[in-house]
Amino acid sequence: MNEPPRITEAESEVMKLLWQKEPLSAQEIIHELQEQMEWSDQTIKTFLNRLHKKNAIRFEKSGRTYLYYPLVSHDDYLKAENRSFLDRVYNGAVGMLCAKFLEEEKLSDHDIEELEKLLRKKKQS
Numbered sequence: 001m002n003e004p005p006r007i008t009e010a011e012s013e014v015m016k017l018l019w020q021k022e023p024l025s026a027q028e029i030i031h032e033l034q035e036q037m038e039w040s041d042q043t044i045k046t047f048l049n050r051l052h053k054k055n056a057i058r059f060e061k062s063g064r065t066y067l068y069y070p071l072v073s074h075d076d077y078l079k080a081e082n083r084s085f086l087d088r089v090y091n092g093a094v095g096m097l098c099a100k101f102l103e104e105e106k107l108s109d110h111d112i113e114e115l116e117k118l119l120r121k122k123k124q125s
Helices: 009-020 026-037 042-053 075-089 094-104 111-122
Strands: 057-062 065-070
Touching: 009 042, 009 057, 009 065, 009 075, 026 042, 026 065, 042 057, 042 075, 075 111
Parallel strands: none
Antiparallel strands: 057 065
16 A cells, blocks of 8 residues: 555645545535634635645546545554654654553543453454
8 A cells, every 4th residue: 555645734624525525526515614723715726726635635627627536545544643643752662652642532432442352352363
């Protein structure tokens, strides 16, 4: 699998819309993001162009409308972001990340059972 392109936090707002529903026209994306983020048309168009250049999205022309589709899956994006965070903050040490998280967060009995299942499964593989 190729490494997904680096998507900025702002660009991820465009991607979130496309992961929820595709295709979306440029006008639909602009309408949504102007309400949510108070960005200008030009700012949103800039993000669309950047994402297209990064091969994170593609578009098709349908009459006078451009329809946008994601080329990067949400799952692949999350994996890349998780890896980036882990490398940047914990120097790649998964155990340290998990230990710190478990120390700081409240977990229900159900959460603990699910984590135990995951750890047993990981140990077996």
